[in-house]
Amino acid sequence: MTIMEPRKHGSSADGVVGGRLSRIEGQLKVTGAATYAxxxxxxxxxxxxxxxxxxxxxxxxxxxxxxxxxxxxxxxxxxxxxxxxxxxxxxxxxxxxxxxxxxxxxxxxxxxxxxxxxxxxxxxxxxxxxxxxxxxxxxxxxGVADLDDPKAGEGKLLAHLSVAWGDAEAALVAAPVRIEADYRTPREYHCAMEPHxxxxxxxxxxxxxxxxxxxxxxxxxxxxxxxxxxxxxxxxxxxxxxxxxxxxxxxxxxxxxxxxxxxxxxxxxxxxVTRPQNFTSYGGRAATRQTIKLGATPDGILQAIIHRGANETSVYADVPEQTGAATPILYKVENFSSESRVVPVNTVSPGALRGPGKNPSAFGIECAMEELAYALNMDPLELRLKNYADHDYQSGKPWSTRQLREALTQGAEAFGWSKRNPAPRSMRKGRKLLGWGIGCGTFPVIQAPSEAMIRILSNGRVEVVSGSIDMGQGTYTILAQTASEALGVPVDQVDVVLGDSRLPGAAIAGGSMLAGSITGAVHKAALAARDELIGLALGASGSPFRDTGANTLTIQDGRLSLPREDSPTMNLPELLASLGRDHIEIRRNTLPEDLSLQDQQKSWGNMSRVQGPTMGDYSMHSWCAHFAEVEVDEDFGTVRVSRMVSAFDCGRLYNPRLVESQWRGGIIMGIGQALLEEGVVDPRNGRTMNSNLGDYLVPTNADIPDIEVISVGIPDLRASALGGKGVGEVGIVGVAPAIANAVFHATGKRVRDLPITLEKLI
CATH class of the missing domain: 3.90.1170.50 (Aldehyde oxidase/xanthine dehydrogenase, a/b hammerhead)
Structure with missing residues (x-):
């Protein structure tokens, strides 16, 4: 699909990487001109x-x-x-x-x-x-209906997901302060507006x-x-x-x-697929249960973390939700032990739902850290800062970049955390109890190869061509910005063609890996196209630059010139006309240079060349800290999130406007997870009883408060070619525990199983 509609982009600064360009396909969507499958x-x-x-x-x-x-x-x-x-x-x-x-x-x-x-x-x-x-x-x-079915059992231990260092059991026994609690999350469903x-x-x-x-x-x-x-x-x-x-x-x-x-x-x-069938034709987030034990010194230094987690899976495939995914890397601890199990039940195989693994994992550890803070009579913010991890204790590698301390401190300042009265039920707003809570989150940087083609046409327009997709996160827009900046052409001159497997190969739009990989490929192709243009301009017989003896040309606003005041100039249509060419086409990828064409083609259809966060010399992750305010009606037990401030370290932001939209979207989904969403299963026959958007509750406009998002990230060139880290997944991670912790602060009641509903508070 080529996006070629007339559009306004704001200032020229918006058209380069880091600019706040409005999404270029937005007009098509709001007018109904965008064609869906x-x-x-x-x-x-x-x-x-x-x-x-x-x-x-x-x-x-x-x-x-x-x-x-x-x-x-x-x-x-x-x-x-x-x-x-x-x-x-x-x-x-x-x-x-x-x-x-x-x-x-x-x-x-x-x-x-x-x-x-x-x-x-x-x-x-x-x-x-x-x-x-x-x-x-x-x-x-x-059949086995769900995790609570007596026939479900303890499940299968997944040895490859077991993590341990030090002697966690002995350190826990020796710790002067200990807490232990069980945390549960229910089945959750994607509920995309567009059914399958x-x-x-x-x-x-x-x-x-x-x-x-x-x-x-x-x-x-x-x-x-x-x-x-x-x-x-x-x-x-x-x-x-x-x-x-x-x-x-x-x-x-x-x-x-x-x-x-x-x-x-x-x-x-x-x-x-009908809306009810969307609940069973593919899997949502699996229900999980976790037991977390923390041991600490009286001044709040963690001595041990012991984590035991399990998630439901289908009877025909072992699909882990990785409840221990975030636990090993959020805090400094010398003694750690984590195990994960899958429990087969008669359900469709679970799938990946925003922030898979890290989301329920963060719910467990972040609620446990809050409980430890109360056991220590310590500010939950102070406890987190005191146990800040200076490197990745799981892999032993240094962080590529980690601005979680800055996220905590700047988020706390913007939220006004210092005004918090720590005692539960001590803060009010009229007849409502007021509560404040913190939840931290993380998501790994996943690197994947991609390919892109740049086509410069005789009319001076530039096409960016890729088989990658845009499901609302802004791929069309950031690729136009990337090409505009690298080529030196106005972003209004750039068209983007996406969403077809016949086009150059690209990573999956999942795991927050697409933006970092495809912008790298587009940047590489655009720079090569720029070099090609300059070389042709210097060598073409009809070019005003041929006999100048110059070895440097610049391209700015779509015109070639020398870096001097009396330079001749030539725009792209004039250059192609002088060459007798109707287009110039450059294709580049981010695969190893020595890879055969056949192996290159195979790479786009599988993930064999995808690299995880610690496959290099560094441990690479995005980070966030959420600060939630809730209002709880003590007569009716209803909970409303009244304010959110969230600070993120996602490296360089390719387009802050679109990134902030992604962060807010993740936070909104986290509010739904904390207060509304729950797949209800009939224990008699394993039927999902609320397989519709009337009974399976998701947040609507009335449920969403003012959400302030802050970027504290710095460019991370180890994570991607342009310095960005993933933004789409991390936004939801840590939201639910921040709200649960705020509810405890407001009411003095600790709800450890989501969602937090009024019958659990009254």
Whole structure:
């Protein structure tokens, strides 16, 4: 999708990296001109609707399709009896897939809401009506509903996630001050405004898919493996995404069903997942439980941290939520022990939801630190500063940059923390109890290779071309700024083309890794294009610079000139005209220089070359400190967040306006996590009972207070080519414990299981 609409960008300073440029695709979105995946017009379109299981565990004995097939407009009903001819795909890391069949409509039922049949008809209404007529007979088996099910057990220990140094058990016993508590978080769901779905179309052996995608190249590779095709035979088109939060990074079973149906019918098929089906067609954040033990000296120096965590997973895949992810790196401690378990239950496999792992981990350790502060009769801010980690005690490596101390001190000053009366129930606002709390957060820097193409056209416009995506975080805008700055052309002259797996390869938009990787590729390509322009200008026969003897040219505002007052000038259209060229095209990537073209192409569809935060000489992370104020009605037990001040260290900000939007979005989701969100499961049959946006509560405008965000970061050139660190994930991490700690300060009641609802306070 090319963004070429006329637009106003503000001052010229806004058009470079670090400027506060408004998002360049914003006008398309607010006027309805942006086309989303399920809106593409396609001739001969048929519609598919899913039929889902109503039991948690068992086996499909029979699917009666007679009534559905006789309904008006019905073209096909797919059931577990149908061999769709699919094979298992490889994992995210690109490991070769097993030579096994893949059944997106399985006979074995593993959770309530699993897709087991699909009806295809001329219209969506006809398909939906016929789907209600499909009758399924089950051989039901006992299931495990959730973590609280007596049949769930303790789960499986994940040895690779165990972390230990020193002697935590002995140090805890010897510590003069000790606290121990259990913390729990429920199932949470993505609830993106745009539901999932796709349109699949075959052209001979070429598969074209319009689907919201956080990773066009990876999804194309997985679809190709399902259908035993070369990756280049699958094209994912996804220029705009209406929210993902981690749920749109890979193809899912319904996608395989739609594509298989389209192949069988010989015509395009669209499958729009209903809102309730969005709760079971893919996994949200797993429910977690943690036990944390802290030992400290009377003056507040941590002596030991012992962490034991577990999360629910599906019965068919071990997916850790990594409840110990943040615990080892937030504070200085010489004795540490952490273990993680997964507990199989009959649910869809959990997925990545904003701040995966670090989010529930921070809830545990940050609530525990607050409890320790009260046990010590110490200011919670002082306790955190006193145990500031000068390096990464888990890896033993120095931080690349870590401005968490600055986040705590500057956030506290902006919040007015020094005015806090430490005693619970001591602060009031009219008839409401007032509470203040702190929560720190972190998220790792994940580095991934990417590729970009710069095209300079005969009319002087510049195109930035990449298969990366923009789901609202601002990729279109920051790439325009990056190219504008590196090339020396006005940002109004730059168009950005994204969201297609046929375009140059890019990292997944997840784990806060896309911006740092793709801006590096665009910057590299733009500098190479600049050098190419200058070289051509110095060597072209019709160029006014050819015989000047100059070895330096500058490009500013799209014009080439020498660094002297009497210099001739030439704009880009004039240069290309003098060369007889209709365009100049430069392509660069951030992969190792000696990598073969074949290996380069493979790199975009898997994560084998992704590097974690400690794979180099430094430990690289983003950091934040949240300060929350809550008002609690002591008569009714209702809680409202009345004020938030949050300070972040995310390195250099490519566009502060967009970064602040990302931070606020994360904070808003954290408010929902703390006070509203909870997947409620029927213990009798494992059914998600509130699978809709009426009963599964998410924050609305009325729930959100004034949110002040502060940047304390400094450029970190170890983390990325332009010095930025991730901003999208870290915003939610630490928000829920800040609110929980504020609620305790207001009421004197410690709620250790989210969400904090009135029945837990009254």
């Amino acid at each position: 399920l809106e593409y017009p396609t001739e001969g379109l048929a519609h598919a609707v899913l039929v889902q299981s109503t039991v948690a565990a068992g086996r499909v004995v029979k699917v009666d399709t007679a009534s559905a097939l006789s309904s008006p407009g019905v073209l096909m009903v797919l059931t577990p009896e149908d061999d769709l001819g699919l094979r298992v795909s490889g994992d995210w890391g690109g490991n070769p897939p097993e030579d096994l069949p893949y059944h997106p409509l399985p006979r074995e039922v593993q959770f309530n809401g699993q897709s087991i049949a699909a009806v295809v008809a001329e219209t969506r209404e006809q398909a939906a009506e016929a789907a209600r007529l499909v009758s399924v007979t089950y051989e039901e088996q006992p 779905g796709l349109t699949a179309k075959w052209e001979d052996d070429q598969l074209i898919i319009w689907e919201p995608s956080q990773w066009s190249h990876g999804m194309a590779r997985m679809y190709a493996e399902w259908f035993s095709l070369p990756s280049e035979n699958v094209r994912i088109i996804s220029p705009f995404i209406g929210g993902g939060f981690g749920s749109k990074g890979q193809p899912l079973a319904f996608g395989a069903v739609a594509a298989a149906a389209a192949r069988k019918l010989g015509r395009p098929v669209r499958l729009a």
